[in-house]
Amino acid sequence: MTILLVVLQMLLYVLLAPLLVGWIRKVKAVLQNRRGASLLQPYRDLYKLFGKEARMAHTASPLFRAAPYIVFTATWLAAAAVPLFVTQLATAGIADIIAIAGLLALARFFLALAGMDVGTAFGGMGASREMLVSALAEPAMLLAIFALVMTVHSTNLATLVDYQLTASVLRPSYLFALSALVLVAIAETGRIPVDNPSTHLELTMIHEAMILEYSGRHLALMEWAAQLKLLLYGALLVNVFFPWGIARQGDPGALASGLFFVMLKLAALGVLLAVSETVLAKMRLFRAPAFLNLALLLGLLGMLSTVVLEVGL
Amino acid sequence: MSTSPALWLAGTAVGLALISALLSLLTGKATRLLRIVVMPLFAAAGLVALAAGLTAMLSGGVSTAELPMGLPWLHWHVRLDALSGFFFCVVGVVSFAVGIYASGYIRGFEGGRDSLPALGGFGGLFLAAMLTVLLADDAFMFMVAWEVMSLSSYFLVAFHHEHAANRSAAFLYLLMAHVGGLAILLSYGILATFGHGFGFEAMRGAELSFGWASAAFVLAFIGFGMKAGLVPLHAWLPLAHPVAPSHISALMSGVMLKVAVYGFIRVLFDLIGQFHWQWGIVVLTVGSISALMGVLYALMQHDLKRLLAYHSVENLGIIFMGLGLSILFLSEGHQIIGAVAFIAALYHSMNHALFKSLLFMGAGAILHSANERDMEKMGGLLRRMPWTGLFFLVGCISISALPPFNGFVSEWLTFQSALQVWQLDSGVLRSVVPIAAAALALTGALAAACFVKVYGIAFLGRARSRAVRRARPAPLTMQVGQGILAALCLLLGVLPTTFIALINIVPQQVLGHGLAQATAHGWLWLTPVSEQTASYGAPLIAVLLIVALVIGLWLMGRGVLRVRRCDAWDCGFAPPNAGMQYTASGFAQPIRRVFGMLFHIEEGVESLPDGRRRHFLRVKDRAWELFYLPIARLIEQSARRVALLQSGNVRIYLGWSFATLLFLLWVVT
Numbered sequence: 001m002t003i004l005l006v007v008l009q010m011l012l013y014v015l016l017a018p019l020l021v022g023w024i025r026k027v028k029a030v031l032q033n034r035r036g037a038s039l040l041q042p043y044r045d046l047y048k049l050f051g052k053e054a055r056m057a058h059t060a061s062p063l064f065r066a067a068p069y070i071v072f073t074a075t076w077l078a079a080a081a082v083p084l085f086v087t088q089l090a091t092a093g094i095a096d097i098i099a100i101a102g103l104l105a106l107a108r109f110f111l112a113l114a115g116m117d118v119g120t121a122f123g124g125m126g127a128s129r130e131m132l133v134s135a136l137a138e139p140a141m142l143l144a145i146f147a148l149v150m151t152v153h154s155t156n157l158a159t160l161v162d163y164q165l166t167a168s169v170l171r172p173s174y175l176f177a178l179s180a181l182v183l184v185a186i187a188e189t190g191r192i193p194v195d196n197p198s199t200h201l202e203l204t205m206i207h208e209a210m211i212l213e214y215s216g217r218h219l220a221l222m223e224w225a226a227q228l229k230l231l232l233y234g235a236l237l238v239n240v241f242f243p244w245g246i247a248r249q250g251d252p253g254a255l256a257s258g259l260f261f262v263m264l265k266l267a268a269l270g271v272l273l274a275v276s277e278t279v280l281a282k283m284r285l286f287r288a289p290a291f292l293n294l295a296l297l298l299g300l301l302g303m304l305s306t307v308v309l310e311v312g313l
Numbered sequence: 314m315s316t317s318p319a320l321w322l323a324g325t326a327v328g329l330a331l332i333s334a335l336l337s338l339l340t341g342k343a344t345r346l347l348r349i350v351v352m353p354l355f356a357a358a359g360l361v362a363l364a365a366g367l368t369a370m371l372s373g374g375v376s377t378a379e380l381p382m383g384l385p386w387l388h389w390h391v392r393l394d395a396l397s398g399f400f401f402c403v404v405g406v407v408s409f410a411v412g413i414y415a416s417g418y419i420r421g422f423e424g425g426r427d428s429l430p431a432l433g434g435f436g437g438l439f440l441a442a443m444l445t446v447l448l449a450d451d452a453f454m455f456m457v458a459w460e461v462m463s464l465s466s467y468f469l470v471a472f473h474h475e476h477a478a479n480r481s482a483a484f485l486y487l488l489m490a491h492v493g494g495l496a497i498l499l500s501y502g503i504l505a506t507f508g509h510g511f512g513f514e515a516m517r518g519a520e521l522s523f524g525w526a527s528a529a530f531v532l533a534f535i536g537f538g539m540k541a542g543l544v545p546l547h548a549w550l551p552l553a554h555p556v557a558p559s560h561i562s563a564l565m566s567g568v569m570l571k572v573a574v575y576g577f578i579r580v581l582f583d584l585i586g587q588f589h590w591q592w593g594i595v596v597l598t599v600g601s602i603s604a605l606m607g608v609l610y611a612l613m614q615h616d617l618k619r620l621l622a623y624h625s626v627e628n629l630g631i632i633f634m635g636l637g638l639s640i641l642f643l644s645e646g647h648q649i650i651g652a653v654a655f656i657a658a659l660y661h662s663m664n665h666a667l668f669k670s671l672l673f674m675g676a677g678a679i680l681h682s683a684n685e686r687d688m689e690k691m692g693g694l695l696r697r698m699p700w701t702g703l704f705f706l707v708g709c710i711s712i713s714a715l716p717p718f719n720g721f722v723s724e725w726l727t728f729q730s731a732l733q734v735w736q737l738d739s740g741v742l743r744s745v746v747p748i749a750a751a752a753l754a755l756t757g758a759l760a761a762a763c764f765v766k767v768y769g770i771a772f773l774g775r776a777r778s779r780a781v782r783r784a785r786p787a788p789l790t791m792q793v794g795q796g797i798l799a800a801l802c803l804l805l806g807v808l809p810t811t812f813i814a815l816i817n818i819v820p821q822q823v824l825g826h827g828l829a830q831a832t833a834h835g836w837l838w839l840t841p842v843s844e845q846t847a848s849y850g851a852p853l854i855a856v857l858l859i860v861a862l863v864i865g866l867w868l869m870g871r872g873v874l875r876v877r878r879c880d881a882w883d884c885g886f887a888p889p890n891a892g893m894q895y896t897a898s899g900f901a902q903p904i905r906r907v908f909g910m911l912f913h914i915e916e917g918v919e920s921l922p923d924g925r926r927r928h929f930l931r932v933k934d935r936a937w938e939l940f941y942l943p944i945a946r947l948i949e950q951s952a953r954r955v956a957l958l959q960s961g962n963v964r965i966y967l968g969w970s971f972a973t974l975l976f977l978l979w980v981v982t
Contacts, residue, residue, distance in 0.1 A: 054874075057881035059775055061695045063706075065876065066865065073861040077854060093838065094850035098728050099716060103854070106715040109761055116769030116895065118881050119692070124895020127769060131762035132903040138758035139751040142728075146747040150735045155847045202884075212882060217874075289907045296751070307743045 002090040005250055006080065009089065012259075013079040017227035018042035020234060020270060027274035042227065046220050054216030057118045067114035068214065068221035071107045075225045078103035079232045083161050083239055085258035086247040092158035097145055100157070101138070104188070104232075107225065108134055115210030122202060126209025129285055133194060133206065136292035137187045143299030144180040147173045148240070150306040157240070164243045172309060176302030178241045183295035185233040187288070190226070192277040194288050197226075204282060231266070238265040317376035320393050322365035323401065327444050329358035334437025337430050344429045348416045351433045355440065356412025362444055363405030369398025373818050383453060390512055392450035395818040396583065399659060400447050400575040403666045406801065407567045408440055414674050414794025415560040417787065421681045422558070432472060436561065439465040443572050451512040452501040459497065459576075463490035466569060469561045470553045479556040486553035489539055489546070496536030497576070503529040504584055516584045526585055530592050533580040534599075540573035541629045544603040545940040550626060551610070555618035555686075559677025562618060566625045567670035571662050574632055581640070582655075582823050588644040590742065597637030597745075601752040603630030608759045609911055612766070612904055613932040615688045615897040617676045620767065621669065624712065627756060628665040632658050634753060635727050641742065642730070648826040650733045653841045655820050656813060656828055657726035663812075664719040664805060668711040671798040675705035678787040678795070679771070683780045688897045690778035691771040697784040702772045704795040709768045711802040713761035717855035719805035722839070724757055725849060729841050759904070766900045775891040807855040810836045898930060905932070913938060 022039040029036025056064060081095040095103060112130055115123035149155055151171065152163045187194045195206040202209070211222045239246060245261025247254040283291065333354035340346040369376070375394040383389040393401075415436075422429055442465055445458035467490070471483035505511050508519035521529065535546070542550035554562050581592075607627030614620035635658030643651035678701045679694060680686060695702035711718040731750040734743050776782035786792075805812055814832045821827040831841045840848045868874045881889055905912065913933040918926050958969065 054876045055879045056876045058878050059693070059881060061693075061773060063695065063773065065869075066862070069861060069865045070858070073858055077857055093844070093848040094853050095716075096847045096849065098725055098847075099721075099849050099854075102714070102716045102721050102725070105713075105758070105761055106710070109710065109713060109715055109765060112765045113769055113773060116765070117773040119774035119891065119894045120881050120883075120889045121893050121895060122882075124769070124774075124900060127765055128895065128900045128903055131758075131765055132907065135755065135758035135762050135904070136907070139755040142754040143747060143751050146732065146750065149732050150743075153735060154845055155729070155732060156845065159845055216876075285903065286906065299751075300748070303747050304744055307740050 002088070002250070005086060005255075006089065006091045009084050009086070009091075010076065010080050012084060013228060013231060014076065014224070016263075017224065017231040018046060020231050020266060021227045023267060024270045024274050024277075027271050028278055031274060031278045046224060049220035049223070050217050052216040054218050057213055059117075059119050060213070061117055063110075064114050064117040064213075065218070067110045067117075068218040068225075070110045071114075072221045072225045072228075074103045074107040074110075075228045075232070078107075079228055079235075081157065082232055082235050083158055083246065084235050085262045086250065086255060087158050087161050087165075088248060088250060089158050092156055096155040097157055097160075098142075098155055101141060104229065105134070105138075107229075111210055111222070114214075115212075118213045120213065122205070122209045122212050126206050126212075129206045130210060132285075133187050133288055133292070136289055137184045137295070140180055140292055140295035140299050141184045141188075143296060143303050144177040144184065147177040147180075147299060147302030147306055150303065157236070161239050161243045161246060162248070164240060165246070165248070171306070173302040173306040174241065176298045176305060178237070180295045180298035180302060181237060183291065183298070185237060187292055187295070189230045189233050191230075191273065193280045193283045194291065196282045199282075234266050234269050235262065238262065238269055317372070317374065317393075319365050319368040319372060319398065320376040320378055320391065322361055322368060323391075323393050323444065323448060326358050326362035326365055326401075326405070327441050327448070329354055329361060330437045330441035330444065332437075333358060334434045334441065337433025337437060340430055340433070344419075344423050347429050347433050348419060351437070352412050352416035352419070354412075355415065355433075355437060356409050358437075358440060359405045359408030359410075359412055361405070362401050363409060365393070366398040366401030366403075366405055369393045369401065370395050370815060370818050373822075375822070377450060387451065387453055387511055389454040390450035390514075391448040391454070392513070393448060395822045396575070396578060397447045399816055399819050400571060400662075401444065403571050403663055404440070404443055404447070404568050407564065407666050407670045407798070410674075410794045410797045411560045411563055411670065412794075413797070414563075414677075414791050417790035417794075418558070418560050418677055418681060420788065426475075427472065431468065432558065432561075435465045435468045436564075439469060439561075439564065439569075443569060446572050447575060450514070452505060452516070453511050455576075456494070456498060456501070460494060462569065462572065463487070463494065466557075466561075466565060469565075470557045472558055472561070473556060476556075482549070482552035482556050485549045489549040493536045493539030493546075496532045496539070498536075500529045500532035500536060500580060503532070504580075513579075513584060517586065519584075521585065521587070523589065526587055527589070527592070529585055530581060533577060533585075534596065537573045537577040537580070538599065538633075541570050541577070541633070542603075542626045543599050543629060543633060544606045544626065545936045547603065547607070547626045548934060548936050548941055551614075551619050551622040551934075554622040554625065555616065559618070559673055559680055562622075563670035563673035563677070566622060566673060567666040570625060570629055571666055574629070574636075574658075574662050578636070578823070588640050590641055590644040590739070593637050593639075593641030593644055594742075594745065595637070596633055596640055597749050600630045600633030600635075600637050601749045603627070604634060604756040605630070605752050605759075606911070608756050608763060609904075609908055610932075610934060612759060612763045612901045613912060616686050617679065617688050617691075617767065617771065618673070618686055620688075620763070621672050621676060624672075624760070624763070625665075625669060627760065628661065628669065628712070631724065631727065631753065631756065632661045632665065634749060635661060635723075635730070637749075638727070638730050638746070641737075641746070642733070643824065645737055647733070647736055648824065649828070649830075649842070650730055650736065652820040652824055652826050652828050653726060653733070653831070654730035655824060656816065656831070656841075657723055657730055659816055659819060660726060660809075660812070661720075661723035664711065664723050664802070667798050667802050667805070668708045668720060671704060671708040671795055671802065672712065674791065674795045674798070675701055675708060678791055679784070681791070682787055683784040685778065685781055688767065688770050691776070691781050692774045692891060692894065693772070693776045694781065694784060695772040697776075697781075698786050700792045701787050701795065704792070704799040705772065706768060707799040707802050709764040711806065713764045714757045715761065717803075717806050717851055717858060719802050719809075722806055722809040722849075722851065724753065726841055727753060729847050732847070733842060762904065766897055770895070770897045770900065774894045777891050777894070803855075807851050808836065809849070809851050810839045813839070911935065
């Protein structure tokens with residue numbers, strides 16, 4: 001039963017990830033007075049890419065070929081440890097939130113290396129920028145986690161979500177931690193205003209610059225991994241801070257309602273993201289440090305407010 | 314004299330190292346002997362040292378002996394306990410791999426002007442001295458071995474002495490080693506005074522007041538911290554380590570710095586044996602600053618070996634962060650968390666020894682094959698040297714603290730102990746520790762950025778110079794040496810619980826408290842504090858990743874996953890060439906700009922004598938202007954003051970002597 005739940009959740013992650021992206025694009029299109037593509041367009045894109053021939057530059061090394069598989073698997077493994085619709089998860093013990101961050105960092109490491117492999121200027125540019133953004137995001141994320149761990153006393157996400165379900169007090173530190181994590185998630189998943197997922201303008205690309213040389217199934221895996229990462233961060237945010245409705249046992253009714261609620265919450269998050277991406281413009285790269293410093297500061301405030309305000313709670 | 318098997322093995326290891334040194338001096342012109350006799354002996358010494366360390370840790374006992382050497386009233390005492398045994402393993406495993414590697418590497422020096430017997434001789438002496446430091450059980454023997462270690466490594470640093478820069482680096486190293494040695498000696502002096510004896514046994518019994526204990530702590534921290542290259546005492550390290558031959562760089566960065574860690578642990582945790590939160594804060598702060606500054610300066614380097622040397626500063630910073638956290642928790646009476654942080658520091662010591670030696674060996678292989686240290690001239694080496702490239706990649710992933718390799722485990726453990734800070738009562742401590750942990754997170758992420766730069770520039774892309782384009786694979790022995798360390802990096806990353814079960818005896822002996830619950834859930838799960846708090850199933854992650862990789866390779870082998878080769882995307886303009894790739898400096902430019910205030914940057918356009926103009930960029934270490942130059946100026950000024958006494962008139966000198974004598978007589982009475 002537990003194994004089955006794990007498999008179910010891992011499958012749901014890969015199956016739902018394109019849907020979230022399709023939903024965000026649809027909402028954005030509506031906000032911009034366009035009709036937009038169908039919700040299923042990301043699936044069609046992936047299908048098309050998997051059917052196409054994969055091409056590699058003459059200068060590409062074996063690492064270039066292995067990277068999409070490593071990136072996808074590492075991201076998927078990280079996702080396996082983030083509760084999506086049920087907290088009783090056998091895989092939650094494999095990786096706590098720090099190990100999840102580590103797995104995502106592994107994926108990023110290979111993504112950046114793959115970008116530099118062919119030896120074009122764009123790949124190096126994307127890799128350099130990606131590593132800068134992630135380096136600044138990491139400490140902010142850790143401080144936000146600290147703010148949570150100070151009260152929950154655990155870095156296991158399943159325990160964290162369980163605790164949140166039973167918590168009765170609204171802690172100021174959580175608001176800070178939530179804001180910090182939202183900023184980190186935006187930076188890490190390459191959304192506006194840090195990076196623009198739909199740009200192909202050379203000078204502003206980060207993520208797109210790194211995968212510029214990929215085609216066919218390699219590109220499909222890279223794109224899918226990016227969608228998976230978005231869903232992962234979405235699930236992390238909604239389940240840690242708004243865990244209502246998540247299933248705590250494995251019976252079918254609870255699971256179904258858990259799935260329904262998490263999709264509802266993710267849809268709401270998607271709308272928020274689409275709105276913010278419509279009203280905001282992408283920043284210059286050297287404004288991104290200020291953006292992430294804000295996240296760091298929020299995390300620090302969250303951590304300090306647990307120390308100062310919530311000693312007795 | 315009681316001879317336990319562990320001690321007997323340890324003595325054999327020291328003996329083998331000394332024999333390899335002696336034989337090396339005897340080889341003379343027959344340098345081939347060095348390759349086929351001396352270096353295998355060196356490797357054997359390493360292997361025996363590893364066996365000694367393992368025996369000492371597994372037996373769990375403490376074996377001591379007294380040697381008929383030293384001063385008449387103070388014979389040398391040797392002692393092998395779990396702590397020494399652990400560091401014996403660190404020294405042994407790296408020396409073993411280095412011995413194998415070096416027999417291929419030194420071939421590059423044959424027929425050159427360099428004196429190979431000196432290289433082998435001082436190398437053997439260096440290893441013997443490091444092992445003796447670990448064995449010493451009295452301050453006298455410790456200091457003698459310590460100085461032999463410093464001196465023999467000085468000659469190794471000065472091996473390529475025909476370059477003036479190398480000579481001055483070696484001199485700076487010698488100077489710093491002696492200032493550090495002096496601080497250690499004074500620290501032992503305090504302990505010996507209160508313990509009434511130079512033996513470590515007597516020092517353990519010393520009743521120290523807080524003031525004197527703090528003085529001993531500060532002196533030991535300065536002395537060992539200088540050897541370990543902690544900021545701001547690190548400036549010698551990035552100069553001295555890279556100029557030695559690469560296998561010696563691997564030993565110095567990988568192992569000798571760990572001997573300094575050993576010394577610090579021995580003096581503070583074992584001999585002084587008391588813990589105060591103020592000390593914890595000092596060690597934690599210095600460790601955090603070292604980690605951060607080390608990685609930031611590393612990012613700015615484009616000399617591969619100097620970059621690696623700066624990473625040693627970073628990693629030693631991480632180790633000392635673990636020790637600082639341990640002191641902090643122990644001082645507040647949280648024994649278990651203190652042990653977690655202590656284990657994290659030990660674990661990282663082992664990891665850093667493995668991956669840093671591996672990386673230095675990789676740099677040495679590039680130097681051997683392409684005679685190049687400057688990353689701006691490398692590129693595409695993965696295709697020229699596939700095995701070296703693969704092993705170097707393992708080192709890069711490990712040092713960047715990414716799962717499922719070993720670097721991640723020790724950083725994860727450090728984070729886990731820091732996350733337990735809520736147990737402390739003091740609000741100040743509770744807010745300081747998370748900031749240090751955030752610094753650690755930043756360090757880890759920057760290290761990943763740095764090694765994306767290193768690997769991407771050196772091994773991927775296209776060759777940027779002729780020599781690199783024609784690089785040949787390294788000799789087999791060099792690849793084997795690297796392969797051993799790479800396999801160990803993976804092993805320690807995949808089976809952390811087993812390894813912790815092995816080294817658990819160290820905190821049990823030193824702190825009187827082990828980590829029973831870390832290994833309580835079997836070898837699959839690592840649960841340092843408790844199952845609910847945090848767990849990490851490294852074997853599962855590794856297995857899943859490897860399964861995915863194997864399936865991919867299988868499909869590729871079946872011909873299902875075919876690719877077609879084509880030209881890279883050129884935007885419809887000229888085809889991209891090697892000069893259009895990102896450079897190492899270019900890669901680091903955003904980080905240089907964001908953290909600009911921490912560097913001393915000189916950038917501009919200079920005119921060359923032939924009328925052309927050139928852009929230049931120099932990033933210098935701020936430690937020089939902030940720390941070293943003021944001290945140097947102070948010494949020069951005071952020297953000038955003292956020089957006033959020097960009139961050249963012999964009667965005045967006699968007068969001074971007489972006055973001094975009178976003063977001393979007055980003091981004595």
